[in-house]
Amino acid sequence: MSARTFLLLLRNEWFKARKRLSLWLPLGFYAGIAFLMYGEDFFLDRIALPGVWSTVFQGERVIALFIFATLSFLMLTTMEFSWRTARQNVIDGLSKSQWFWGKALVIPLLGVMYCLVHAGIPGVMALIRTDVGAATGPLLPASVFAAAGGLLLGFACVTSLGFFLSLAIRNTGAAMGTWFLWTMPLEGGIIPELSRRYLHPDLPTYLPFQNSVRLANLANYDTAAYERLAAAAEQAGRAPPDVPNTGLYVVIAVVWIVLLLSASLVWFRRRDL
């Protein structure tokens, strides 16, 4: 497929998505959550640039983003089967592969939108509270862009899992339920516990959700941020965090994305619409 075809597919998907509540409602909710998360610090004047980025790009802070964005993506995809519009799109002249790649292009589109909300809201709040003239370093260091890239890659990884489930199950509720089941109880507890007991304790670090959460840490891309974390841990009497191996995290995420998208494409092409 040519770049022109991809552009056409992206335009079509945006045309469909821009008028859907399934896009704007979860994004609006997530924006509200972002306001609440940083609101107290803003009103107490405890937020400023560039320090805020360590909080913004911190593993736990991105979990809500993954949940809301995946929910939105699943609804945008599975409803095409309920309405039978996926079938009609193919009847109208799209090949199955084109339909698939059109939907796959929604992943980076949603990723950028959520990333802008995720970083934009605290960024603007922090900017308001920052004495720009007194700042010693850059307010928007390069490491922030690297962390945003990591966040996008992690998002693509967890949403690819959602994509696979939505094409396999073709039902929003069931696909979302299975995604939650995998990411929360399975990856978050059962698999690590079983691995620790019977397999290898490091195995869970290779799983898609855990790896994606870790990819969004600013400490992966900013040595100073890592040193601050290590110092804080030492002060608190805890062991320092593991030295980040960003290259490995990226490779794991890319491998998962390729595997999940390939499986989704094969599955989708083989099944009748």
Place this chain on the structure above:
Amino acid sequence: MTVIETEGLTKRYKALRGEGTLAVDQVSIQVERGQIYGFLGPNGSGKTTTIGMFLGIITPTAGSFRLFGGSAPRELHAARQRIGATLEHPNFYPYLSCRDNLKLVARVKGKGEEDVDEALRVVGLAGRWKTKFKACSLGMKQRLALAGAMVGDPELIILDEPANGLDPAGQREIRAILAGLADRGKTIFLSSHILHEVERTCTHVAIVERGRLVRHGSVGAITSVQTVAAVRADGVELDALRSAVSSFKGGDEVRTAGDSVFVKLSRDSGVAELNRFLAGQGIYASHLALEKQSLEDAFLEITGGSDGFGEVQ
């Protein structure tokens, strides 16, 4: 030129246990350019599955098909750009307006907005283009589906039950639209339950039952298989004539209407045999002729009034 050609097209739906369901069994048809081809069959006879296979949404289990002479994946994809189709119910985005839905269709086909406006005009939805699909009546939805199939002026139009849910006036409009398309040389492949509509609209028909093709040909050829004879005999009482015809072993389903007695002849008996039999009874027919069959009669005879055909009209 052959527009659609299928050869032994077969689809078996798998089941976890057992052999599964044979939805389409060795269907071979040919649709030539300019034909209006009716595809008939009772509910569940495999019409939609057959159409779905050449539209690329259902993978055949066996057999092959060609569209505009091409059968390779790339050729089929290119051929589908020349087809406008709607399958089963109208399938559109409920939150989008009629016009936005057609804009999407036009983009997929690489056509412009002028094609959208033209299609809306032809189906009579030009004044309702802002209406969201979810707010449309069934009739409007059917018209929109027809408009969707017409966007970009395709060479082949495939319609699955296009008049479903329309009132008689709506059905007449759809028939007029189809006639207009046929006049412009379009090839139309039409699956329908409404047999008199098909008879009035189509040049050729294929009849499928339980996934198998049981008859195909021109409408004239299908309806010319005449088996019902009308008998009149001057000077003979109608009841006596009926009684004599009823005793004829080569026929059944005897009924009277007006001054005539009608009898359905078995396949191996003809009017000459009936005439000879009546003469033997001392009755000399003043009129003895085969009645012209309607497509509905032919259909019911071919399918044996098959179960599942709920809406013979």
